Amino acid sequence: MKKNMYARIASFLFLMLVGLSSLAFYTNQIKAWVGLDQSGNGQPLVEGVNDGDDVVNNALKSKMTYVQVNTFIRDALGQNVKNDNGRLVMKLNNGYLTYYYERTSDEKINQQVSYYTDLYQYCKGKNIPMIYFQAPNKVDPDNPQLPDGYTDNCNDAIDRYLKGLKSNGVPYVDLRTALKNDFDNYYECFFITDHHWLPETAFWASGKILVNLGNAYNIEYNKIVTNENQYSKRVYNEWFLGSLGKKAGKNWSGVDN
Template sequence: MLKKFNCRKAVSIFVLVIMVFNFIDIVSWKRNDILSRKKAPSSSSVDWAKLYPFQGKDVRTTNGTANTPQKVASTGFLEKWRSAAHSITSKEKDLEKKCIYNMFAFHKFVELNGFVNKSCGRIIYPTPGVFLLNNGQWTFNAKKVSAKDIHRTAESISGLANYASSKGIPFLYVQRPEKICKYDPKMPAGAVNYSNQNFDGIIADLKKENVPVFDLREQIHKERLNHYSLFYRNDHHWTVETALWAAGEIGRKLNSDYSCGLNPAVANRNLYTKRTYKDWFLGSAGQMVSLGCAKPEDFSVLLPDFQTSLQMRIPDIELCKTGEFKDVIYNTKVLNTKDYYNSSCYDTQLYGNHALTQIKNELNPDGPKILVLGDSFCLSMVPYLSLMAKETDLIDFRNDQGDFTGSIRSYIDKMKPDVVLLTYEPHVLYSLK
């Protein structure tokens, strides 16, 4: 009886200690989060809509699509209520997720679980949206986008392309590759990823709208490149080497179709020195499944062997840097510390996702100006594209990432680029007004 009592007492003390450590960890995380938010201005601190106002009746609503004021007014209180409810729900889910990930020894327990199951020949994925390809690489699920939503997205892109054309500015939709190869999926039974089908759908609709399209997936297939070697093992992004290749392909395409005067020769891999950080990168999927299921991989940067002089501005973090490529493009603080779970090496490029990033190549004053509308894949590609041009501006208009809330058309009017590129994941509708 005494032994049973002592056992219960020991278990109770152990649980209590764990709860106390959890509380301390969560409070510490919240304190650091608040302090970091105070120190660094967010994208919302810049009134993009004021700097680049919408034209006429165009406004941006909470879901990222564009409506007229009449449509917004017709919903009245209900629209505001839905918007507020969506905001609260999103914040609640985000807080819940962060509290879970900051629990005491959370990652160690997940690693232990993964290691035990893997040793027993079983893999239980900690996150339902992550799965292992038949070649041993990790990736994510992707839902099928309805034909109606694909058509609406194509119409939005077509509208922007026509607007650029009316200003005498060439427009090109660049379809980046997905980690899963269109011609060799290597997907396990039961896995769900419709990315390539979604891409095919948007391309088909864009061609009907006479929007110029450059499909990098077909270029990879044409050149017979090893598709899966172009991506990180534990992350959904392409590698820096692939990004350099993509920049060169885009540069040659723009020159051949629009005579842009770019210099794609700088995308020659032999002109760069590779600096490797051994076992430094766990990746977006690797962070989900933990070190118990995924092994860290090398992360590399490619530094030009030729002379460079760039100026980079990121308004929402009040950053302005001038100097060589290696001193301007990378946030070296991210690379100086190995932190598998709380940071990503990939975000060292262009300091991560921001609403607006502007790069001026001071050694190419007579080159063209490029406006890129894109997502996180552009973090590794745009730096090399900027070496071919005079000015390269990157806008990230995704609501949950860069969150550029101004009018893209107004930005085009002010920047007056020589060409507009659109390359992003068309899984969600966005405003392109």
């Protein structure tokens, strides 16, 4: 009960702060937001109106403070999902951030399978070797860590897509399986605050691709380039706030190395 009361008070104060700040901001920025033309006749430009939200969002002072207050309120309410312009940013149970995807229809999957199969058959007819590599999604298919009430629609779509390719005789390599075989912790291969792999994971993936292409098509390559010991690595601690972290606020997930 107290938790809900504190959350309501914080929400009220936050809305008051946003309202007062917005009033002052719009007073100074109204011409840029509405997009008045330069003739001085006061007619709004359509382009200016359409871009109004972007102008306000990009010029708003202390924008990240508002984002973090919003996230604080969501934490107080026990919410693990934030709507960012129609895309859902989700905080997994282990603290990692990811996008949440709605289920892809079978019709859409079958359409994509058909497109890729046609491309494969075309290349095959031209005697061009071709193989599909499936990149891992940030959510571990065997340990999704999703909040209650949500399902792993992304890996489900990948599974159905690869099943379709297999049925059509299209060769592929599922790097999700390789990732789980080579690393003890699936999630530690990704940034916490971004949807991208770590640089080390990308390096690993490039090696896997080279090995598979070499074995499948007898392609020769310099194996030295896949040796991690041939490179130096420098780590910047708490230096990188990824795109998901910028949408949710660093107090939701911290900052990546």
